[in-house]
Amino acid sequence: MIVSPEPKRRAYREAGWWGDKTLADLFFANATRHPDRLALVDAPNRASIAFGEPARLTYAEMRDEVERLAGALLAAGIDKDDVIVVQLPNISEFVALYFAAATIGAIVSPVAVQYRSHELSTIFDIVKPRAYVCGTHMHHADHLGVARPLLRGDVALMTFGPDAPEDAVDLSNAQAKAELLRDYIDKTKVDADDIFTICWTSGTTGMPKGVPRSHNHWIAIAPGTYQPSGLREGDVLLNPFPLINMASIGGVTMSWLKVCGTMVLHHPFDPQVYLGQIAMERPQFTIAPPAILNMLLQDEALLAKVDLSSLRTIGSGSAPLAPAMVRGFQDRFGIMVVNLFGSNEGMSLVTGPDAVPDPFERASYFPREMVLEPMMGGAAAPIAQTRLVPPEGGAAITEEGVAGELQISGPAVFESYHDAPDQTEAAFTEDGFYKSGDLFEIAGGGRFYRFVGRCKDLIIRGGVNISPEEIDQLLGGHPDLAEACVFALPDPIMGERIGVAAVPRGGAAVTLDDITRFLREQDLAVFKLPERLFEFDSLPRNVTNKVMRSEVRDMALAMLEGAD
DSSP: OOOOOHHHHHHHHHHOOOOOHHHHHHHHHHHHHTTTSSSEEOOHHHHSSSSSSOOOEEEHHHHHHHHHHHHHHHHOOOOTTOOEEEEEOSSSHHHHHHHHHHHTTTTTEEEETOOOOOHHHHHHHOOOOSSEEEESSTTTTTTHHGGGGOOOOOOOEEEESSSTTTEETTOOOOOOOOHHOOOOOOOOOOOOTTTTEEEOOSSSSOOOOOEEEEEEHHHHTTTTHHHHHHHHHHEEEEEEEETTSSSIIIIIIHHHHTTTTTEEEEESHHHHHHHHHHHHHSSSSSEEEEHHHHHHHOOOHHTOOOHHHHHHHHEEEOOOOOOHHHHHHHHHHHOEEEEEEEEOOOOEEEEOOOOOOOHHHHEEEESSSSOOOOTTSOOOESEEEEEEEETTSOOOOBBBBOOOEEEEEEETTTOOOOTTTHHHHHHHHSSSSSEEEEEEEEETTTTTTOOOOOOGGGGGEETTTEHHHHHHHTTTOTTEEEEEEEEEEETTTTTTEEEEEEEESSTTTOHHHHHHHHHHHHOOOOOGOOOOEEEEEOOOOOOTTTBBBHHHHHHHHHHHHHHH
């Protein structure tokens, strides 16, 4: 049974979580207030990853580009509620295209630049787009060649970049259609409740699921980043995550929209370019994967060359944070690391320095109730209602130390998967809570949640549940490991044992004894110690930079078979 969203929507509006403004309305208001403020900055290596020289756009210049692209979409036959699949890296055109689509009420479905025909054909079948947008040049990718055979029927091909093919709409050189746009806006109502994006779940197996989010869904989740991170009017934000998911859109882009700041783009992740942008653009906020922050803190030679003094806060997540890393940035540089946990569906747990000053607690815990001020006005209130329920079902968990699936409801949570009623029904409880698939436990005297792992990733050794993320988190502080990941190995006696995939740092020789000795020093229970070591050159990651634990496990099992 799918619960009707209408009563909740009314309540969200009354509380100020939702409103009547679209994202385009908010952008144009910013451009009117601060036309000469710098809005967007391309990465300095843009030409080497895509095409064209890096752009630096003021809000007035970006407004002109948004309106030009909106007119170009209309002239190409794109209308309200039409889906546009976009496959671009983080370049200024991508951001402008988002707000051009928002202006006319079109729906952007962004996909990873790494996707090829397998993923694209599935996505096209699900959303049935009216257009596909890519660049004419992309380092190590031929998006035109891959996508063209899939563009059947009335799907328009649109491109940015030089040498546009004759059968494509050349968005880089399309002329402004001011009168067409003006007439369209006069006749067409774009509502803040309309769907604005369809993003994709990042699972590594099974059918992808499209996650529709309205303008109001994005507006509701925005305070979850800019408030705990202490962002201020006009701040500079460095955005290294692809513009296709919650971290980049909900975390950085929405915060940029709120504070009318400058967004500095970066993609794909290159540590040298990234650190150079911190030095040149002087951001007050950025996000970074935990592995990068661990690496930076442990590289004294690199730290000596980097000026981090502009940064006040760094958001990090997608994997457990090492407490030593969070404390290191705070003690050495006065930089507060904000612990972020989210998903495209609208999961939002955030631990900022005001709510949790202690860096060790901030690395490990999330407040059970996150009280924020809604972006559209209204009194501060919890952004979500949450509860823990045993994975096999039953009453909500109230005691500490018992793992349960986190279920969540609130104005930032999506309402259904795109054109997938069976998947939607499986994802929600009868009373409308989203079943996250993430295991947490109550901790800290009842004040916090502590992440335990994914329901499907638990290691069950001799009937005892073991969280792989807990061990990963501790191994993040090992001085000789660049990264590590533990996983389940089949065992005829214990059911499962623990394997560890390790990437040594700088050619260091690391043994299983070294790893278990380190974990014993952290006072980890003996039954949680890894029992087999697999050395990797690097760990496989998906497009959102998460380690693909199931793929690591498959590779390790293949190593065992090869050794037999």
